[in-house]
Amino acid sequence: MLLGVIADDFTGASDIGNTLAKGLPGQGGLQTAQFLGVPSTPAPEHIEAGVVALKSRSIPAGEAVAQSLAALKWLQAQGCRQFIFKYCSTFDSTPGGNIGPVGEALACVLGVKGVIACPAFPTVGRTLYQGHLFVRDRLLNESGLQNHPLNPMTDPDIRRWLARQTAGPVGLVALGTVKAGHGALSSALEAAAREGQTLVIVDAVDDDDLTTIARAAAPAPLITGGSGIAQGLPANFIASGLAAGSSHVAMRVEGPEAILAGSCSGATRQQIETHARSHPVQAIEVEKVMEGTVTPESLVAFIESHRGQAPLVFSGGTPQEVAALQHRFGRERLAENLDALFASTARKLVKRGIKRLVVAGGETSGAVVSALDLGALTVGGEIDPGVPALYSQGDSPVALALKSGNFGSLDFFDKALAKLEGR
Ligand SMILES: Nc1ncnc2c1ncn2[C@@H]1O[C@H](COP(=O)(O)OP(=O)(O)OP(=O)(O)O)[C@@H](O)[C@H]1O
């Protein structure tokens, strides 16, 4: 393996898997697999980029560090020569972590400073200017992310936000230096390292900036950021003759389907609304989940009675509804119960023959996929920016789409089921 990624959630892992499998137009990408947690066995020989998906975004910082270091150790044992710590393009974290503690711990083990930290992903409207993160035309803290159920993002100044999480000072390389080219950026990162800055926020507003960052990052042992920073990395390995540049794997998986949505994001809520116009959709009554009267069996029964019609079940509500439920039941207890509900539902569905499964939400995807015990997933073609088709191995594969809360077009769910079927 050439390149190892440690991703702090499962949809984020498939997002960067997509970027690496795709590469730049006309050049091809890397043969990429997504691993669900730190594997206990070696990776298949042909894999060039391995993405270890953790569910470490919203757990205590110490545990996130321990899991990330375990992932690093496994990736080092697979021969990787470069490592990426992948976090969310909206920098999802709290003042206590986990981006800072994990980034610093990885840098410390690898003995590096002046490490790029860049969440920008312009294709989906995430840009970074003077260290401030925008979601399309809004600053992060006015984009809806300030209402996130687990990590409300209330400060768009990423340097200031990250500095609350780190032991050491955080640097900034502003856009002017990035626009001056990869040489100027490399010099700025070296200067930051000399000044003792471990993590350095690097501005990027378009794909050209990401290409510049990737060129400057060619010799770097560690890079941190969203999936955007990975766009130009396959090209580095291709240029050095270490990889040939391959096209993504395409498969046809036919059979029963289900859609599970635990995301409360604005995008997911709109996608559910669109889907509900022509498909069976069931809202999960969260109070009844907490009382134990809505169960995995009841969700499975709904899905099974609508086989072939793209049935969808969802838990999310408006920010006001979510806040009221969190106030009543407690944020963590609620999330644990919903995660467990989705996980158990998915396990039962797959046991009963579901072959195509679409999941919305990073935490939700983590809970679902961990429960399924599918082994390594092959990263296939792109459904929408940031969301690829994923396939389990073996004779009777399950095809999955794990959608980050805010990604995907309005008709994403239909599109995803069609793509998984090879249409
Ligand atoms: N109705 C609800 N009320 C309160 N919390 C909810 C409700 N529905 C879902 N949740 C919780 O909200 C969280 C949603 O997180 P998840 O990561 O799945 O989606 P997301 O944040 O939109 O996606 P991503 O992390 O990919 O951006 C989960 O922990 C889930 O349990």
Ligand SMILES: O=C(O)[C@@H](O)C(=O)CO
């Ligand atoms: O970077 C993103 O926005 C996504 O891959 C993600 O991590 C959302 O959970």
